[in-house]
Amino acid sequence: MTSYPNPLISGFNPDPSVVRVGDEYYIATSTFEYLPGIPIYRSRDFVNWERIGHVATRPGQLGVDEVPTAGGAWAPTIRHRDGVFHLVITDAMGRGMLHFTATDAAGPWSDGDLILKADGSASVDGIDPDLAWDDDGTAYITYSGLILSGDEMGSHHGIQQVRVDLDGHRALEEPRSLWSGSGLMFPEAPHLYRHDGRWYLLIAEGGTERGHGISIARGDSPEGPFEGAPSNPLVSARSTDRPIQNTGHGDLVVGPDGEWLVVLLGVRPRSMTRAFSALGRETFVTRVRWRDDGWPEIDPVELAPRPGSAARDDFDDAEFASDWVAVRRLPHEAGSLTERPGSLVLHADGSTLDDTRPVFVGRRQEHLRSTSRALVDVSAGVGGLAVRYDERFHVGIEAGDGRLRAHAQLGGLWQEWSEPFDGTEVELVLRTRRPNDNGGFPRTSDVIELGAVVGGMERVLAEIDGRFLSSEVTESFTGRVTGLSARRGTVAVDWFAYEGDDE
Numbered sequence: 001m002t003s004y005p006n007p008l009i010s011g012f013n014p015d016p017s018v019v020r021v022g023d024e025y026y027i028a029t030s031t032f033e034y035l036p037g038i039p040i041y042r043s044r045d046f047v048n049w050e051r052i053g054h055v056a057t058r059p060g061q062l063g064v065d066e067v068p069t070a071g072g073a074w075a076p077t078i079r080h081r082d083g084v085f086h087l088v089i090t091d092a093m094g095r096g097m098l099h100f101t102a103t104d105a106a107g108p109w110s111d112g113d114l115i116l117k118a119d120g121s122a123s124v125d126g127i128d129p130d131l132a133w134d135d136d137g138t139a140y141i142t143y144s145g146l147i148l149s150g151d152e153m154g155s156h157h158g159i160q161q162v163r164v165d166l167d168g169h170r171a172l173e174e175p176r177s178l179w180s181g182s183g184l185m186f187p188e189a190p191h192l193y194r195h196d197g198r199w200y201l202l203i204a205e206g207g208t209e210r211g212h213g214i215s216i217a218r219g220d221s222p223e224g225p226f227e228g229a230p231s232n233p234l235v236s237a238r239s240t241d242r243p244i245q246n247t248g249h250g251d252l253v254v255g256p257d258g259e260w261l262v263v264l265l266g267v268r269p270r271s272m273t274r275a276f277s278a279l280g281r282e283t284f285v286t287r288v289r290w291r292d293d294g295w296p297e298i299d300p301v302e303l304a305p306r307p308g309s310a311a312r313d314d315f316d317d318a319e320f321a322s323d324w325v326a327v328r329r330l331p332h333e334a335g336s337l338t339e340r341p342g343s344l345v346l347h348a349d350g351s352t353l354d355d356t357r358p359v360f361v362g363r364r365q366e367h368l369r370s371t372s373r374a375l376v377d378v379s380a381g382v383g384g385l386a387v388r389y390d391e392r393f394h395v396g397i398e399a400g401d402g403r404l405r406a407h408a409q410l411g412g413l414w415q416e417w418s419e420p421f422d423g424t425e426v427e428l429v430l431r432t433r434r435p436n437d438n439g440g441f442p443r444t445s446d447v448i449e450l451g452a453v454v455g456g457m458e459r460v461l462a463e464i465d466g467r468f469l470s471s472e473v474t475e476s477f478t479g480r481v482t483g484l485s486a487r488r489g490t491v492a493v494d495w496f497a498y499e500g501d502d503e
Contacts, residue, residue: 006304007282011364012479014281015075016263018253032072034325053106063094069390075128088129096123113169132192144188182232189249204248212248235298243303260288272441276470280479308501315344323363344493346486353394362483367500372430374496379424381489387482389474397450406450406462417462427453
């Protein structure tokens with residue numbers, strides 16, 4: 001029996017959807033306001049996953065330029081039929097519900113077509129769309145009826161469904177309600193499956209917080225009616241001591257060994273009360289078994305971290321590696337790899353990390369304990385290393401104008417620490433580590449150290465309580481993204497290095 005690592009895909013990778021094509025597996029996850037959007041991961045053994053591309057790699061595919069924080073690319077579903085990959089997603093508070101296609105999951109993907117209402121007036125109004133086909137080829141979009149526009153914004157109408165013309169990208173009927181779940185809040189993330197002659201409707205319930213879980217219903221038709229399983233929710237970590245909490249939002253697939261699996265999101269909280277999840281929502285996996293009565297059982301999600309890893313970018317290529325992202329724009333719109341070959345060049349534009357489109361290029365923090373380093377040339381500007389959750393929660397270390405400066409923006413509270421620095425090039429360091437227990441219980445997720453190497457010695461300018469950059473405090477759907485930024489003038493980065501582990 002295969003042993004699967006957990007997290008399966010670490011760091012900010014929520015709302016996973018999976019599809020099997022032959023002997024290969026593909027997972028897509030949410031990206032919200034970051035671009036490139038909607039990463040695609042591939043595996044042949046369900047253990048080792050490679051990011052092979054993104055769906056949204058061109059301006060305009062996702063309308064995230066002006067979406068508010070927590071808007072953008074929500075909860076994809078990836079499927080494959082007749083040689084074509086299909087992905088449906090809600091660009092929340094952006095373009096609306098979208099359908100993308102590609103013949104190769106690595107891309108390029110189509111520009112994305114709106115799924116219009118039956119009257120053609122606007123996009124179908126809902127989130128977390130699923131795509132499934134009946135035996136006769138009828139396509140169904142099943143989704144969570146959360147309204148994101150108009151007078152009813154914020155209201156929820158349970159799980160809904162429309163038959164859809166995928167060529168015309170238009171619903172063929174008015175929405176109908178399928179199931180309101182088992183009674184927990186926010187029924188969402190629906191997925192439809194045909195199994196042993198019956199249709200199964202898998203959903204998430206309980207919100208994406210500690211009450212999160214997965215429930216299921218079944219019926220004889222993809223249109224229902226659906227009967228809920230007597231043992232719902234099938235999986236939830238609430239009120240347990242499991243190290244992985246918030247388990248829910250799952251998608252089923254048959255694994256390499258012929259056993260059923262479910263990929264799902266979860267968090268790894270730390271502190272005395274396990275209150276703070278530094279990395280946000282990640283992708284996990286667990287096993288599924290079908291009982292004799294036709295209902296599935298889902299195993300609890302067990303922690304099985306991978307060994308530590310390291311990465312380095314010397315910026316020798318003319319294009320950004322696939323792990324780099326930027327905020328509401330593509331990385332090449334925030335920085336240049338060709339202006340000074342062998343360096344990343346960032347030109348300040350008057351924005352800061354407090355703004356919605358900062359000059360910032362980053363990568364996901366993938367481990368609970370990590371060290372990021374960068375060698376920066378600040379002879380013509382001010383900038384450095386930062387870790388971001390959103391505009392209101394970020395910390396960093398920068399150099400320039402004759403100073404080293406650590407800074408923290410924590411929900412509207414601002415603090416900085418500085419000391420003289422007369423150089424033009426410096427190695428900056430941003431580290432996350434376990435808190436010192438001092439003989440008692442740890443009361444935070446981790447500690448963030450902000451420092452620099454000066455005269456061959458590493459100096460720490462500031463230590464920040466990591467709880468302030470956790471999903472629970474920020475109430476963010478994303479996770480920590482660590483990268484390079486410019487606040488004034490021009491900053492050139494010679495190299496960036498990252499290493500981490502989960503010990």
